[in-house]
Amino acid sequence: MxxxxxxxxxxxxxxxxxxxxxxxxxxxxxxxxxxxxxxxxxxxxxxxxxxxxKANGIVGSAAVALAKRGILTGTRLRVMTPPRFQFGSLPLRLGFGPGNPLHILPVPxxxxxxxxxxxxxxxxxxxxxxxxxxxxxxxxxxxxxxxxxxxxxxxxxxxxxxxxxxxxxxxxxxxxxxxxGFTSDRIARIARVCIPADVITVMRTADELTIRGVGSVAPMRPNRMPGGSFSIAPVRALDPTAPDDLYLINTHEPRGQAEPTDPLPVEELRASLRRVLGADLSFTDATAARSIVANSRxxxxxxxxxxxxxxxxxxxxxxxxxxxxxxxxxxxxxxxxxxxxxxxxxxxxxxxxxxxxxxxxxxxxxxxxxxxxxxxxxxxxxxxxxxxxxxxxxxxxxxxxxxxxxxxx
CATH class of the missing domain: 3.50.50.60 (FAD/NAD(P)-binding domain)
Structure with a gap:
């Protein structure tokens, strides 16, 4: 109005x-x-x-610019310099200390x-x-x-x-x-899901998750899997008030004839997980499920x-x-x-x-x-x-x- x-x-x-x-x-x-x-x-x-x-954070100098403006003051949000990050599916070993040039701000x-x-x-x-x-x-x-x-x-x-x-x-x-520019020939399917505690185990360092029937995966980054790539992140990493069993999951696989869908049917999400992981992932309460096709323009x-x-x-x-x-x-x-x-x-x-x-x-x-x-x-x-x-x-x-x-x- x-x-x-x-x-x-x-x-x-x-x-x-x-x-x-x-x-x-x-x-x-x-x-x-x-x-x-x-x-x-x-x-x-x-x-x-x-x-x-939508986006789950900022990677780069804009994170520092927001902090300098006082926008994060009074919140629990903090700009970080991660000792490790990803370039595509490859790890970047950045280390600790002032020589690390990369800043990130995890924020929904x-x-x-x-x-x-x-x-x-x-x-x-x-x-x-x-x-x-x-x-x-x-x-x-x-x-x-x-x-x-x-x-x-x-x-x-x-x-x-x-x-x-x-x-x-x-x-x-x-x-x-x-x-x-061009449109990708791959499709991503994204959702927030509740994964029962007996299905997923967080390792002590929090750098590895073990998923029943799937094996070990790294959180917060792409994991190459039999049918594509898979990423998973605890929503608590972005929102400290979120429940422990809530995760953001994401699959990437060849697009074929698929078109982006919002909302994404849960059956399609389960089928994508099965193709990518080579196994079923047990979850409940899928929300904000959608599929997207990336563009580069x-x-x-x-x-x-x-x-x-x-x-x-x-x-x-x-x-x-x-x-x-x-x-x-x-x-x-x-x-x-x-x-x-x-x-x-x-x-x-x-x-x-x-x-x-x-x-x-x-x-x-x-x-x-x-x-x-x-x-x-x-x-x-x-x-x-x-x-x-x-x-x-x-x-x-x-x-x-x-x-x-x-x-x-």
Whole structure:
């Protein structure tokens, strides 16, 4: 519902920047702008925040940026430098101490959105939920956003528009920006499930789980299995209030003719687990079950006139933690440049630097996420490549070099 009156001119409506999408990227951008005194409105199609699980954390420098902003203050969330991590299905041995370049923040996306929205609203940003953006037009002085709100058409005028509205971005499409790339030939099936205590045993170091009928698996990372890959994580690692028997499970296998499904039938989840694990996994109470097919794409442009794209509207990767890291860094960079123009008297050309910097960063992330996906394939050539690369990564120096690439975002 709208909290401010619509207007045809920014000086009347008070909107200097309109952000489309109240996900983590849009909310961080709104908060960064509002804290600099910029009048910002966020237009979000959904009436309520998404309650199901999405991303489970941030991998890279954006985690540190959030901590520096005080967003984690008063929570139990902590940025960590993991001594071990994964590059695709290969382990990175990063070690302890200041030489470890990789930062991670385990956090459910919904919790992250709550924290970012609270900060943005406290700083003066306006969040308009139930406001579906249909398109926009721009002129020399600003942008007119066409929307549907409360069953009626609405128009929002702002000086600048930023599309943080996801992979199917209306802003990107309305701006005529291409989105080249490819769709994976593998499918992931994801769910939260309750696994009885007599089915799963957590080893003392918590680095290994033993599943009845399956054997030992490593938590929080992909495990190569007979029919694909499998990952499992205790939800308590992300939400300390979750019950001990609640786990997030994920299978990856060849897609065939399957299409992504939300919600995913439990029977399909069980069948996928049976194919991937080579055995049945006993569980109850499957929730938030869905299947997804990964894409790897980057927008042809990040800026057209007064309109910008950021986050999944600008790029999508097949590694969720890296995708969120890149999107949040988009928001950080764009906020600095918009503030320089709107508050510090910088020339408008300053905004062109956003595309220069962030497209290059997106290209780097495309490279390393595509490499990770390639290393997870199961064929003779990839198996040989994985053996060679795995030997190289036994050295801490090589592991840390890859970790620095993942950190940048």
């Amino acid at each position: 709208s909290t401010v009156a619509d207007s045809e001119h920014p000086s009347q409506s008070g909107h200097e920047v309109a952000v489309v999408g109240a996900g983590p990227v849009g909310l961080l951008l709104a908060g960064d702008l509002a804290e600099r005194g910029i009048r910002v409105v966020v237009l979000e199609r959904e009436n309520e925040p998404h309650s199901g699980p 996306q919904r919790r992250l959105e709550e924290l970012l929205e609270r900060r943005a609203v406290a700083a003066g940003a306006v969040i308009r939920r139930g406001c579906e953006v249909l398109g926009f037009a721009q002129d020399a002085d600003g942008v007119d956003v066409d929307a549907r709100e409360d069953g009626a058409t609405a128009s929002v005028r702002a000086l600048y528009l930023v599309g943080c509205d996801g992979a199917h971005s209306v802003v990107r499409k309305s701006a005529g920006i291409g989105f080249p 980057q927008a042809d442009a990040y800026k057209v006139g007064r309109a910008f794209v950021a986050g999944d509207a600008a790029h999508i990767f097949n590694a969720g933690g890296s995708a969120l890291n890149a999107g949040l860094n988009d928001a950080i960079e764009l906020a600095v440049r918009l503030a320089a123009v709107l508050r510090s008297g910088a020339p408008v050309g300053e905004l062109n630097g956003y595309e220069t910097v962030r497209r290059a960063a997106g290209e780097r992330t495309l490279v390393h996420t595509r490499a990770q996906a390639a290393l997870e394939r199961d064929d003779d050539g990839t198996n040989a490549l994985r053996d060679i690369v795995g030997e190289v990564l036994n050295g801490r120096g090589a592991s840390r070099r890859l970790a620095r690439l993942m950190e940048q975002g």
